[in-house]
Amino acid sequence: MNIKFSFFTICIVLVSFITTESIAQPFSLSPLGYSYDALEPYIDAQTMEIHYSKHHQAYLNNLNKAVAGTKAEKVPLEELLVAAEKRGNAIRNNGGGHYNHTLFWNILSPAGNKLPEGKLASDIATTFMSLDSLKKLMNAGAATRFGSGWVWLYVTPEKKLAVASTPNQDNPIMDAAKENRGIPILGIDVWEHAYYLKYQNKRGDYLGAIWNVIDWKKVGQNYESALKSPLLKVIEKDAWQALKDFHMVMAQTFHPVEEGNYKPIRERSGEMLDKAKLLSNSKVPASFQSPEITKALNDLVDGSAKLDKLVTKKAKDEKIKESLTKLHDTFPIIQGLCSDEH
Ligand code: MN3
Numbered sequence: 001m002n003i004k005f006s007f008f009t010i011c012i013v014l015v016s017f018i019t020t021e022s023i024a025q026p027f028s029l030s031p032l033g034y035s036y037d038a039l040e041p042y043i044d045a046q047t048m049e050i051h052y053s054k055h056h057q058a059y060l061n062n063l064n065k066a067v068a069g070t071k072a073e074k075v076p077l078e079e080l081l082v083a084a085e086k087r088g089n090a091i092r093n094n095g096g097g098h099y100n101h102t103l104f105w106n107i108l109s110p111a112g113n114k115l116p117e118g119k120l121a122s123d124i125a126t127t128f129m130s131l132d133s134l135k136k137l138m139n140a141g142a143a144t145r146f147g148s149g150w151v152w153l154y155v156t157p158e159k160k161l162a163v164a165s166t167p168n169q170d171n172p173i174m175d176a177a178k179e180n181r182g183i184p185i186l187g188i189d190v191w192e193h194a195y196y197l198k199y200q201n202k203r204g205d206y207l208g209a210i211w212n213v214i215d216w217k218k219v220g221q222n223y224e225s226a227l228k229s230p231l232l233k234v235i236e237k238d239a240w241q242a243l244k245d246f247h248m249v250m251a252q253t254f255h256p257v258e259e260g261n262y263k264p265i266r267e268r269s270g271e272m273l274d275k276a277k278l279l280s281n282s283k284v285p286a287s288f289q290s291p292e293i294t295k296a297l298n299d300l301v302d303g304s305a306k307l308d309k310l311v312t313k314k315a316k317d318e319k320i321k322e323s324l325t326k327l328h329d330t331f332p333i334i335q336g337l338c339s340d341e342h
Pocket residue numbers: 051055101189191193194
């Protein structure tokens with residue numbers, strides 16, 4: 001009986017191991033780090049349990065479902081978020097939901113530092129006058145957020161602190177955040193599921209209470225790592241709209257030519273020239289300013305003008321291809337290597 005039982009147990013363990021392995025998913029839920037009731041009386045245990053084990057879990061499950069079997073499965077979450085709008089609602093909402101809640105649990109703590117310290121403290125004072133005025137600014141952003149969303153303290157690509165609120169599960173990493181882009185270091189969830197059981201419709205009371213459980217030490221650590229993160233430069237480049245606009249025309253004309261289709265470039269060479277001019281006149285983000293970039297931008301305008309002339313003269317396919325390829329080769333100096341994203 002005993003032997004039989006053990007054999008059975010081993011089988012079960014093996015089967016569950018194999019099953020777990022075969023359904024292994026790329027994103028997972030980190031442990032909370034404190035118990036559901038640890039943030040009482042400011043955030044009640046039932047809210048925490050439902051919020052973490054049901055709401056966050058659902059974003060995670062749906063994110064894993066959305067990326068399963070696609071290229072996105074192997075892309076780091078932050079990278080998915082940078083292009084969230086482009087990648088569609090499933091990744092935007094659930095990737096945002098997973099990222100935002102992971103950050104949220106991390107900056108809450110029953111016994112964390114009650115005040116910012118060091119560089120974070122002095123930069124808050126410089127940027128917002130005082131911690132109190134930062135809290136007021138964030139509470140105002142949260143209180144006026146219509147419907148569901150978040151309010152953020154984040155680091156801009158210029159390495160400044162800023163406050164913004166975003167709808168739904170958006171956040172400043174995303175293309176969707178437009179002029180409020182950067183890396184969030186503190187976020188407050190203002191969805192009703194974050195406070196309704198205890199505070200009902202009184203969002204203001206929740207916002208007043210939550211500052212008691214913000215762990216400023218964690219926020220300080222997030223600040224330090226955001227300042228050093230290569231993601232800031234990725235966001236800065238992504239926010240360079242004129243570059244994206246040019247890239248779009250380049251991608252939609254060059255790749256067809258590689259496949260022998262010259263129709264797009266023959267129709268859009270004038271548009272490409274316009275976009276190149278807009279790009280060379282656009283504000284180059286601080287960390288991209290260099291003589292090489294300036295030269296590359298001028299080369300793009302010259303190259304686009306030559307190409308447009310060839311198209312206007314109805315030049316042969318080989319001539320067009322040669323000119324466009326040369327233009328395409330100039331582009332990586334600014335863009336980085338041509339990705340498969342388009
Ligand atoms: Mn939530």
